[in-house]
Amino acid sequence: xxxxxxxxxxxVGEPMGDKPVSALAGIGEKLGGRLEEEGFDKAYVVLGQxxxxxxxxxxxxxWLKTTCNANSKQSADCxxxxxxxxxxxx
Amino acid sequence: xxxxxxDEELRAELKALGQNVGPVTATTRRLYETKLxxxxxxxxxxxxxxxxxxPSRKLIGFSSDESEGEAAERNGQKFRHRRTPxxxxxxxxxxxxxxxxHVADSRGASAKARVSVDSRSSRKSGVLGSVVGARRRGATPxxxxxxxxxxxxxxxxxxxxxxxxxxxxxxxGDEGSSVNGQDSFDMNRTFNKTGGDATPPSFSLxxxxxxxxxTPRTSTPTKPSTPDTNSRLKPIANHxxxxxxxxxxxxxxxxxxxxxxxxxxxxxxxxxxxxxPTPQQPNGGTPPASKNxxxxxxxxxxxxxxxxxxxxxxxxxxxxxxxxxxxxxxxALFFLVLALMYLNVRWxxxxxxxxxxxxxxxxxxxxxxxxxxxxxxVAEALEMVHHLHHKLSVLAGEYLCxxxxxxxxxxxxxxxxxxxxxxxxCTKPVFSLALRLITENPHWGVRLMxxxxxxxxxxxxxxxxxxxxxxxxxxxxxxxxFSIVFLRILAVLACVAMVWGGVxxxxxxxxxxEEDNRLMYNMIERILDALKKHAEACxxxxxxQPYLAIPHVRDMLIPPQERKKLGQVWDRAVKFLSANESRIxxxxxxxxxxxxxxxxxxxxxxxxxxxxxxxxxxxxxVKAWQGEAFDVDSSVNSRPYSPTxxxxxxxxxxxxxxxxxxxxxxxxxxxxxxxxxxxxxxxIAVDKSSREGCVxxxxxxxxxxxxxxxxxxxxxxxxxxxxxxYLWLDRYHQRFPDALHAxxxxxPSNPLKTSLMHLDKVEVEDHLL
Numbered sequence: 001x002x003x004x005x006x007x008x009x010x011x012v013g014e015p016m017g018d019k020p021v022s023a024l025a026g027i028g029e030k031l032g033g034r035l036e037e038e039g040f041d042k043a044y045v046v047l048g049q050x051x052x053x054x055x056x057x058x059x060x061x062x063w064l065k066t067t068c069n070a071n072s073k074q075s076a077d078c079x080x081x082x083x084x085x086x087x088x089x090x
Numbered sequence: 091x092x093x094x095x096x097d098e099e100l101r102a103e104l105k106a107l108g109q110n111v112g113p114v115t116a117t118t119r120r121l122y123e124t125k126l127x128x129x130x131x132x133x134x135x136x137x138x139x140x141x142x143x144x145p146s147r148k149l150i151g152f153s154s155d156e157s158e159g160e161a162a163e164r165n166g167q168k169f170r171h172r173r174t175p176x177x178x179x180x181x182x183x184x185x186x187x188x189x190x191x192h193v194a195d196s197r198g199a200s201a202k203a204r205v206s207v208d209s210r211s212s213r214k215s216g217v218l219g220s221v222v223g224a225r226r227r228g229a230t231p232x233x234x235x236x237x238x239x240x241x242x243x244x245x246x247x248x249x250x251x252x253x254x255x256x257x258x259x260x261x262x263g264d265e266g267s268s269v270n271g272q273d274s275f276d277m278n279r280t281f282n283k284t285g286g287d288a289t290p291p292s293f294s295l296x297x298x299x300x301x302x303x304x305t306p307r308t309s310t311p312t313k314p315s316t317p318d319t320n321s322r323l324k325p326i327a328n329h330x331x332x333x334x335x336x337x338x339x340x341x342x343x344x345x346x347x348x349x350x351x352x353x354x355x356x357x358x359x360x361x362x363x364x365x366x367p368t369p370q371q372p373n374g375g376t377p378p379a380s381k382n383x384x385x386x387x388x389x390x391x392x393x394x395x396x397x398x399x400x401x402x403x404x405x406x407x408x409x410x411x412x413x414x415x416x417x418x419x420x421x422a423l424f425f426l427v428l429a430l431m432y433l434n435v436r437w438x439x440x441x442x443x444x445x446x447x448x449x450x451x452x453x454x455x456x457x458x459x460x461x462x463x464x465x466x467x468v469a470e471a472l473e474m475v476h477h478l479h480h481k482l483s484v485l486a487g488e489y490l491c492x493x494x495x496x497x498x499x500x501x502x503x504x505x506x507x508x509x510x511x512x513x514x515x516c517t518k519p520v521f522s523l524a525l526r527l528i529t530e531n532p533h534w535g536v537r538l539m540x541x542x543x544x545x546x547x548x549x550x551x552x553x554x555x556x557x558x559x560x561x562x563x564x565x566x567x568x569x570x571x572f573s574i575v576f577l578r579i580l581a582v583l584a585c586v587a588m589v590w591g592g593v594x595x596x597x598x599x600x601x602x603x604e605e606d607n608r609l610m611y612n613m614i615e616r617i618l619d620a621l622k623k624h625a626e627a628c629x630x631x632x633x634x635q636p637y638l639a640i641p642h643v644r645d646m647l648i649p650p651q652e653r654k655k656l657g658q659v660w661d662r663a664v665k666f667l668s669a670n671e672s673r674i675x676x677x678x679x680x681x682x683x684x685x686x687x688x689x690x691x692x693x694x695x696x697x698x699x700x701x702x703x704x705x706x707x708x709x710x711x712v713k714a715w716q717g718e719a720f721d722v723d724s725s726v727n728s729r730p731y732s733p734t735x736x737x738x739x740x741x742x743x744x745x746x747x748x749x750x751x752x753x754x755x756x757x758x759x760x761x762x763x764x765x766x767x768x769x770x771x772x773x774i775a776v777d778k779s780s781r782e783g784c785v786x787x788x789x790x791x792x793x794x795x796x797x798x799x800x801x802x803x804x805x806x807x808x809x810x811x812x813x814x815x816y817l818w819l820d821r822y823h824q825r826f827p828d829a830l831h832a833x834x835x836x837x838p839s840n841p842l843k844t845s846l847m848h849l850d851k852v853e854v855e856d857h858l859l
Contacts, residue, residue: 013730038117053121054112063121088729 026077034068471523482557491566501556625691639686716806732796736822759838760845770794773829
């Protein structure tokens, strides 16, 4: 199967609840800190932004890049993670 | 330049360029601005390459100034046209009331909006922030009033109703929207291009609405992004027009109009996929992951149709070409044959008559023997010949057509002829002359025969006269023709039928033979099994004799009812075993005093003395489960809970290479065995004609389906990777109506677990013994 990380699988396997933003795949400590500074302190807030961008891949990745300087792999991971979470639970 | 736009305009701009973007919020604004500049620079590059801006009715062309005016004109004209025949003052009153409501609501909301503008929640601020923006813009009515826009003149009717300039903008919008609502195929077409709405309130209304309203809520096509106040106010008017238009459409949603704006706009409930073009799912299945299933439903449809469609399409394509050609050729052949037959029948007409009549006249050229010089005599004789011919023909016709007991024969005797001709005052010399003429002209069709029946040319030896051209009435001819044709066809059909009957007989016999063989081998296997078991039992229990009497074995294996039926099979099995099986020895032993022919199992230590699953001789592959390809539980595509109780299992077999009568039973058994102790399987169906080797499974609960999914998905079977997906229950029932009432848990047809043998030999063998 495709190479999904354990983090991805953990996130996508259950409702996110109040998980911190660093629980998202692709978002580590550094990026998580930057996001929190911007106000996205919980994963669901990032989910909100994802949904406001209408789950558009390009926009979300761009947003992530500009907001917390994520590189393309990190933003792709984060996007896939959220997308799959939405597919499963939304 | 992009930074000076309001949120709505930004959105409108992006929409105009084909990007269906979400709301412009504090966090998304920067993103969209950059995107807009990007797109604009792109467009500028491409537009300089292309010809100028096309003043098309589509939205794409409306970003420049010049098109704005014309589009407005056009829109305005449309408004004008549409409005006049349908002037209903009562409606305007109603609408004005509604719009008052909306006005009040949005005013009320704006206060809150200003307060919450500073909140960090992106969505909140986004939505209400733009409401604030709208209000800000809306709060410049004087500009609007004084603007001599063409729109105003047309809406002058309703202006009178609204003292408030602001409200007039709504009324203006009303008109526009009413016109939209009334007819609007054209309008909608122009509006169609942009999916959502620029105005966030109405956008959120859209999403919180029933979701059924998929008609475009659009900004006007005419409104460009120039920071011209005129142009800016037009968008307002039409934005609000659409805002109200949307409300009108969802009349039952007017209640929602006030509520969403007053409460935090968090879509706590699920967002229906209204803005996306996927179709509404008919099944109330499970709301979560609905979007996923929309596309999956399409795939489902495709799946279900695949087999039939493929067959029909491909078959049709191939055969269509050939059938027409074949038909054409057949027709040509048919006509050719017809022509030939016709020619055959009428050969004499086609070929010119080369024969001439010979009248035995003496002339300067002709000096045959016995020619007569008298023409009168010849004429008389000819007359006689004619009569004779006619009579003979009639006679022959009667003979052929009429009843056989007429008594007459085809021919007429000489004396009868003379008698007949005496009516015509025929004298003997004339008669003989006539006969001579006949002999000279055989093509007249009268045969002269001796009493023995031979043809003769001697006038004196003639005893019998016969006509070769029987004169039959038409009906008789038809009857004869029909009967001949009919008989011929019958003969042909009989031949065909016999051949076909022979073929069928052969096939039937062959099938019977196969069946018999199968039964025999089945019996043999059972015998061997019994013997083996007995031998094992003997090993453990030394009291038993290591052999079994043949009649005892028979009675063990065949229940009394079937003994007579299977008697022959048994005999053949016994014969086969004694001839071909080396592990059994036939002996004669004494059992309780009586001599019996017994079988002794010669214990050969085979590591795996079980029945094997059917092996494909060509590929050497075994119909068995061969392990897992990946870890199903933690796979990316596996779901934590199964949405439906029905599964579609793919790639279990290849329909082209399956042989035998009941391979599908093997497949079913394999699946049931793999699912193990899952007692929830109620229906299973192997689609023999599918190209992908599909098997459909229905369970009685979602959990059972989930278990089955995890057991089957990703396993290797018969060298193929099996995949499983979920199916909608109602589709499953549509396809297999008898699954509606299936209740009992299905188990494999035999407890041998032939398909699992490769997986865990130790376990299975223990289980067997």
